[in-house]
Amino acid sequence: MQRIVVLSGGIGGARFLRGLRRAAPDAGITVIGNTGDDIHLFGLKVCPDLDTVMYTLGGGIHDGQGWGRADETFTVKEELAAYGVGPEWFGLGDRDFATHIVRTQMLGAGYPLSAVTEALCRRWEPGVTLLPMTDDRVETHVVVDDGEGGRKAVHFQEYWVRLRAAVPAHAVLPVGADQAAPAPGVLDALATADVIVFPPSNPVVSIGTILAVPGLREGIADAGVPVVGLSPIIGDAPVRGMADKVLAAVGVPSTAAAVAQHYGSGLLDGWLVDTADADAVGAVEADGIRCRAVPLLMTDIDATAAMAREALSLAEEVKAA
Amino acid sequence: MQRIVVLSGGIGGARFLRGLRRAAPDAGITVIGNTGDDIHLFGLKVCPDLDTVMYTLGGGIHDGQGWGRADETFTVKEELAAYGVGPEWFGLGDRDFATHIVRTQMLGAGYPLSAVTEALCRRWEPGVTLLPMTDDRVETHVVVDDGEGGRKAVHFQEYWVRLRAAVPAHAVLPVGADQAAPAPGVLDALATADVIVFPPSNPVVSIGTILAVPGLREGIADAGVPVVGLSPIIGDAPVRGMADKVLAAVGVPSTAAAVAQHYGSGLLDGWLVDTADADAVGAVEADGIRCRAVPLLMTDIDATAAMAREALSLAEEVKAA
Numbered sequence: 001m002q003r004i005v006v007l008s009g010g011i012g013g014a015r016f017l018r019g020l021r022r023a024a025p026d027a028g029i030t031v032i033g034n035t036g037d038d039i040h041l042f043g044l045k046v047c048p049d050l051d052t053v054m055y056t057l058g059g060g061i062h063d064g065q066g067w068g069r070a071d072e073t074f075t076v077k078e079e080l081a082a083y084g085v086g087p088e089w090f091g092l093g094d095r096d097f098a099t100h101i102v103r104t105q106m107l108g109a110g111y112p113l114s115a116v117t118e119a120l121c122r123r124w125e126p127g128v129t130l131l132p133m134t135d136d137r138v139e140t141h142v143v144v145d146d147g148e149g150g151r152k153a154v155h156f157q158e159y160w161v162r163l164r165a166a167v168p169a170h171a172v173l174p175v176g177a178d179q180a181a182p183a184p185g186v187l188d189a190l191a192t193a194d195v196i197v198f199p200p201s202n203p204v205v206s207i208g209t210i211l212a213v214p215g216l217r218e219g220i221a222d223a224g225v226p227v228v229g230l231s232p233i234i235g236d237a238p239v240r241g242m243a244d245k246v247l248a249a250v251g252v253p254s255t256a257a258a259v260a261q262h263y264g265s266g267l268l269d270g271w272l273v274d275t276a277d278a279d280a281v282g283a284v285e286a287d288g289i290r291c292r293a294v295p296l297l298m299t300d301i302d303a304t305a306a307m308a309r310e311a312l313s314l315a316e317e318v319k320a321a
Numbered sequence: 322m323q324r325i326v327v328l329s330g331g332i333g334g335a336r337f338l339r340g341l342r343r344a345a346p347d348a349g350i351t352v353i354g355n356t357g358d359d360i361h362l363f364g365l366k367v368c369p370d371l372d373t374v375m376y377t378l379g380g381g382i383h384d385g386q387g388w389g390r391a392d393e394t395f396t397v398k399e400e401l402a403a404y405g406v407g408p409e410w411f412g413l414g415d416r417d418f419a420t421h422i423v424r425t426q427m428l429g430a431g432y433p434l435s436a437v438t439e440a441l442c443r444r445w446e447p448g449v450t451l452l453p454m455t456d457d458r459v460e461t462h463v464v465v466d467d468g469e470g471g472r473k474a475v476h477f478q479e480y481w482v483r484l485r486a487a488v489p490a491h492a493v494l495p496v497g498a499d500q501a502a503p504a505p506g507v508l509d510a511l512a513t514a515d516v517i518v519f520p521p522s523n524p525v526v527s528i529g530t531i532l533a534v535p536g537l538r539e540g541i542a543d544a545g546v547p548v549v550g551l552s553p554i555i556g557d558a559p560v561r562g563m564a565d566k567v568l569a570a571v572g573v574p575s576t577a578a579a580v581a582q583h584y585g586s587g588l589l590d591g592w593l594v595d596t597a598d599a600d601a602v603g604a605v606e607a608d609g610i611r612c613r614a615v616p617l618l619m620t621d622i623d624a625t626a627a628m629a630r631e632a633l634s635l636a637e638e639v640k641a642a
Contacts, residue, residue, distance in 0.1 A: 073396055
């Protein structure tokens with residue numbers, strides 16, 4: 001059985017995984033999920049990226065918006081607002097609330113997030129092994145202007161959901177990452193992987209945060225297997241989300257080639273860019289990263305499965321080289 | 322301004338209070354609510370009696386069933402069940418969940434239950450000052466057969482909601498009551514009261530639990546004002562609930578006269594029985610408790626207001642005597 005490890009953020013990673021599962025139905029897929037986006041709301045622990053992967057692969061996702069549950073209602077949130085309790089800008093639905101209630105209750109009972117995630121996945125049967133990157137608390141903060149000539153750090157969700165990434169991001173800080181340990185199973189999955197994939201997730205706040213957990217970069221390098229990625233940037237703009245904004249914060253241009261160079265040939269062996277960025281192939285390969293231009297729009301599951309096949313095929317090519 | 326203090330359980334007390342508010346619109350009413358029914362569910366603190374009073378007086382109650390919210394939905398509960406997380410026998414609706422989330426979050430932030438209750442009431446404007454009997458944890462347990470020849474103690478909600486009070490109750494234990502202190506405001510309210518009322522709430526698990534908090538009985542006796550009650554028993558049966566079952570557990574017959582005698586003339590000055598129990602008046606008065614027979618069915622708010630007027634009138638009579 002082929003063992004594939006994927007480092008994933010939310011929507012982009014989750015949709016890619018749906019295609020990968022289709023492309024490699026017999027593979028054992030382990031997902032190392034970003035938890036830097038996690039947030040405590042209403043006294044509950046919310047893990048947006050883990051849940052997006054779980055709901056997407058488990059058939060519970062709101063397909064149109066890419067996050068949250070299908071057929072969702074917002075009664076609890078409306079009632080909380082009637083008590084004057086917010087934030088009102090974070091869209092927690094009633095179905096979604098149940099997930100956070102179960103998670104918070106289990107965490108309160110002493111289970112680590114990895115065990116909680118496993119328990120939640122028993123319902124959703126995502127067809128992959130979903131691991132949080134760490135059981136420790138890591139919180140991605142974004143440094144923005146404070147409106148009074150200074151700067152302040154806000155939670156990533158506040159930057160992204162409340163401020164809609166419409167203000168300049170000066171820095172991205174994975175607070176607590178330097179003290180975090182990989183969750184149980186993470187290093188083992190890397191050590192026994194046949195291929196490691198970076199899906200078209202955000203290179204800074206999703207995959208970058210995962211890579212900020214001590215031991216993760218080394219685990220990937222030491223695995224000695226092909227590491228291939230798919231560009232989340234097409235034609236100098238992110239397909240979705242705010243990758244351009246947070247790339248700027250870390251001084252990386254918003255291009256497919258620059259993202260590959262940001263990961264670097266020490267980490268990345270292969271890189272897929274969209275056909276629109278075919279002229280970037282030369283620059284990436286000049287940096288020692290094998291590169292191909294293929295269609296990278298996840299318009300439907302067939303197109304996504306084709307992308308996954310291209311990634312696995314590129315990994316084979318790397319291995320054979 | 323007349324100051325009325327009412328010791329209240331859930332449905333019966335809440336409905337009586339609606340009538341009392343109508344009967345004495347200019348009075349300052351303080352409600353000392355039972356918290357022995359409180360239960361932790363899904364990691365959340367649920368206070369059924371306080372909420373029933375708050376929702377009933379605040380216009381949010383499900384009128385037909387007497388507890389829970391009007392126009393309620395049960396999405397969160399269904400989702401919790403899909404995770405295999407129960408108990409399924411306790412009916413927490415989505416609107417109701419919001420109350421418990423706010424409460425739990427405030428308790429977690431360090432506020433005592435009395436402050437939390439005050440905050441929740443700012444939304445509901447119940448027209449009374451609602452105080453929990455204590456900020457400390459008290460949990461009413463009921464001793465039942467364990468099905469293996471022995472006995473066990475179960476939470477009151479399990480006895481009442483899950484077992485539907487269909488098994489014999491051997492004892493009622495207000496666990497923690499002996500270590501509890503009256504909540505801020507409780508003793509002050511008693512000390513400055515003009516009249517103290519026991520509504521037709523359960524004499525054992527509602528009013529009995531409140532009276533089990535050290536200092537409450539003394540506070541009532543020391544107030545030196547009329548203490549009048551309304552019988553929850555009509556024609557040897559409780560109007561609603563399981564008062565007969567828990568009265569049996571404490572060795573008290575299920576009659577209007579026996580409940581008055583259970584409270585005793587040391588505590589109670591006046592007692593209203595239903596016209597169906599007019600023949601009990603003599604026995605109650607023989608015990609030194611002034612007694613009248615009046616209609617005691619809370620069929621609508623007018624009938625309930627009339628009951629409240631009778632109680633206040635009886636208090637005047639006690640005072641004049």
